[in-house]
Amino acid sequence: MAHIGSVIDGKYEILKLIGRGGMSKVYLAMDKRLNKQWAVKEIEKRARDKNNEVIIQSAIAEANMIKRLDHPSLPRIVDIIDDIKVIYVIMDYIEGEPLNKIIEEYGAQPQEVVIEWAKQLCEVLEYLHTSKPSIIYRDMKPANIMLKPDGNLKLIDFGIAREYKEQNLADTVSLGTKGYAAPEQFGGKGQTDPRTDIYCLGVTLYHLVTGHNPSEPPYELYPIRQWNPQLSGGLEKIIQKCTQLNPEDRFQSCAELLYALDHYEEADDLYREKQKAKLRNFSFVTGAAVLFLSLGIFGQAMAAHTNNTDYENTIQLAEKSSSPSGKIDYYLTAIDIKPLEDAAYLGLIDAFKLDANFTVEEEKQLKTKMNPHLRELRKTAEYSNLAFEIGKAYWYYYDYGRTEQNDNQITRITSSIQWFEDAVAYVPEGMKYLDMAKIYRDIGKFNRDITLHIVEASDKGEYQPYWENIKELLAIVDENPDESEIVMLELYKLAMYSMESYARKFKSDGVEESDIRSVYEAVKQSTQEVAVTTDRTEEIKEEVIGRFGTTEKAIDNAYRN
Known part of the structure; x- marks a missing residue:
């Protein structure tokens, strides 16, 4: 039977109980090999439901049923472990x-x-x-x-x-x-x-x-x-x-x-x-159209002018506000005035990032304003850039799941995928951020899917393109002298984590030792050169520096003859 701190099958360390039903218990567990969280469903073999049927058969049937399904709105099952007294079903831990x-x-x-x-x-x-x-x-x-x-x-x-x-x-x-x-x-x-x-x-x-x-x-x-x-x-x-x-x-x-x-x-x-009224009044409207045409155009023009003025004034008030909460309130008001304009959304995202945190509450504020208009927004020329900026906000600043003990980098990266997918899908011709959006998207998909590929032994060939994406993103960020310290350090952290975790996999997929060592030395030097101005970036910098030794050792071990 599982308990806090126990390890299932030598791999899954039980962290806490997250659910309980008449048929089973569900735990949050950490995969010690892959540093990934899973949900572990424990079902007692002797348990019986109210219909006096042995429920273990239905539990295994449920697991096998889900295992053959493949849909983004369904959980994945990656392992079924038959222990002496219980069955453990290892499945996606769904955050939310x-x-x-x-x-x-x-x-x-x-x-x-x-x-x-x-x-x-x-x-x-x-x-x-x-x-x-x-x-x-x-x-x-x-x-x-x-x-x-x-x-x-x-x-x-x-x-x-x-x-x-x-x-x-x-x-x-x-x-x-x-x-x-x-x-x-x-x-x-x-x-x-x-x-x-x-x-x-x-x-x-x-x-x-x-x-x-x-x-x-x-x-x-x-x-x-x-x-x-x-x-x-x-x-x-x-x-x-x-x-x-x-x-x-x-x-x-x-x-x-x-x-x-x-x-x-x-x-x-x-x-x-309204449709019936349109038919009844067609003749009248046709006759009156000429008379009221000029008045209608004038009235529409005045209304549009007033709307534009209100929107622009509210944006200006947001920009001049000295407090983040004041900025946020003004930008939310501006979105209500013109929900299909991107300026207020972009300002709102920047306001959310002022404290280097994009919180769950701020996420709800954004989605409450955006979701009702999302279909129409996607038809605008500016939507792709807006989706790109929202994706970066998730990637670097999202705080869901972050604790003193748990860095949520993978959660942030995978939560950004849908926005980078939208940025790519709706991009107008010739936009300079297209390649960068594709890189962010593909790195996110790798981190979302690699655990399942490993469990299914289908991960060969996944690491080389991931490595190229990491290198390309590093090059883009390093070429921008105005890039923020948090963006640089989070990327350096991801690079160090990837080299430490996947050095052997990179080698097996054809990454040369000279290539990985060159990136390692470049990231090491760049990290040391970043001037930090906040407590959070100082913590990230120290964390990255603290990984230098283990990353170098992982490379040594992977490429040892």
């Missing part, structure tokens, strides 16, 4: 917060954000449903959805998922969470199928957008506008259709539901009324 905790703390979530989440969940459910054989998740609820630091969702806990069998008339047991579960999940009411997950997703959206828990009184799903009249009638109709008692009356697939979510405004009563 479950959506039920977010609702408890912040209440109902903004409609636009919930719709974006719904689309992500539709996509992962569609992936499960179209797998061969089809997988029915059956336990969609906010507690089983993790919001990661990068804003994406992960679906967790496959404890009651099942493979769909066409010949089955009904499920053998009743499984699910009351309040969220579809009627057919209660024994004898038919077999669960993809429409079961659509019901559960509809109830989950109801909870997220209203803040009212369906597992608590009044135990009834009212139209969402009864709780908040400002919500969309189109979204209300979608949720009502998802949660019909008869599966035949629901959306028949997640693809169909996703289409409805993409066009939810068109199902809105107000939208339809």
Whole structure:
């Protein structure tokens, strides 16, 4: 049995208990070989669930089910260890917060954000449903959805998922969470199928957008506008259709539901009324158009002028503010005035970095302003540069998971990937930062994926391109005399860590000894030359210098004949 400080299979050191259920315990563990955190799920072999079935078989089935899946919104399983009394399942440790905790703390979530989440969940459910054989998740609820630091969702806990069998008339047991579960999940009411997950997703959206828990009184799903009249009638109709008692009356697939979510405004009563009004008033509008054209143009011009003036004045107030909090408040106000302009976002990011920390709370502020407009922002010419700057803020300053004992560099690097991917995907022609964005992205992907490649023995060939990216990023930073001390030192730290950890792998992938020693000496000299001005950069510099000896020894050992 695991306990704090114990080591599983000689590799996974148990750090703390992070979850407990009727069927298992979940621990946070550190892989001593790879210096990477994993979640370790411990299941007792003699444990029995309330249906008196031996649960170890379902736990192994769950692990094997996930192991063959490959989707960014699903956790990865990398190891299954059969001990004498327990089974250990080693899987991704997912950093973030479950959506039920977010609702408890912040209440109902903004409609636009919930719709974006719904689309992500539709996509992962569609992936499960179209797998061969089809997988029915059956336990969609906010507690089983993790919001990661990068804003994406992960679906967790496959404890009651099942493979769909066409010949089955009904499920053998009743499984699910009351309040969220579809009627057919209660024994004898038919077999669960993809429409079961659509019901559960509809109830989950109801909870997220209203803040009212369906597992608590009044135990009834009212139209969402009864709780908040400002919500969309189109979204209300979608949720009502998802949660019909008869599966035949629901959306028949997640693809169909996703289409409805993409066009939810068109199902809105107000939208339809506007369309009818346009047809009724067409003749009148045509006749009056000439008369009011000049007045309309004048009014629009004045409104735009006022809007521009307010925006520019607020930006100026932010720039002149002497306190970081004052700057942040002004930039947030400016974003409300013109949410598709990049200047206020860029100023906000710079304000966040003033204390050399990009906090989780600041991340929430940024995403609350940005997410509702993200699709439109991506259509602007300036978005790529904005995504690039946000990516760098995550890479160098993000403080999620940082403690006195734990440096969160890998967390920062992997959290930045999506932003550098956007910077590359939406870049206009000829932008000078394109190559740098690709390097940041690829280094992030390497650090995200290399552990799994090692476990699967598929890492050969991954190290040479990673090494070239490290060298190229070092060269770019060293060529910029105005680069900040924290950027230089964080990069030197990454280079030292990589040489120390992967010297043997670099050699096996063809990196010459002279090449790695040249980089080592250059980084060593550059580190010593950095003039530090803050306590944090002084700590980083001392940490890098403290690694000189172990890094050189790792190189010596790797290239010893």
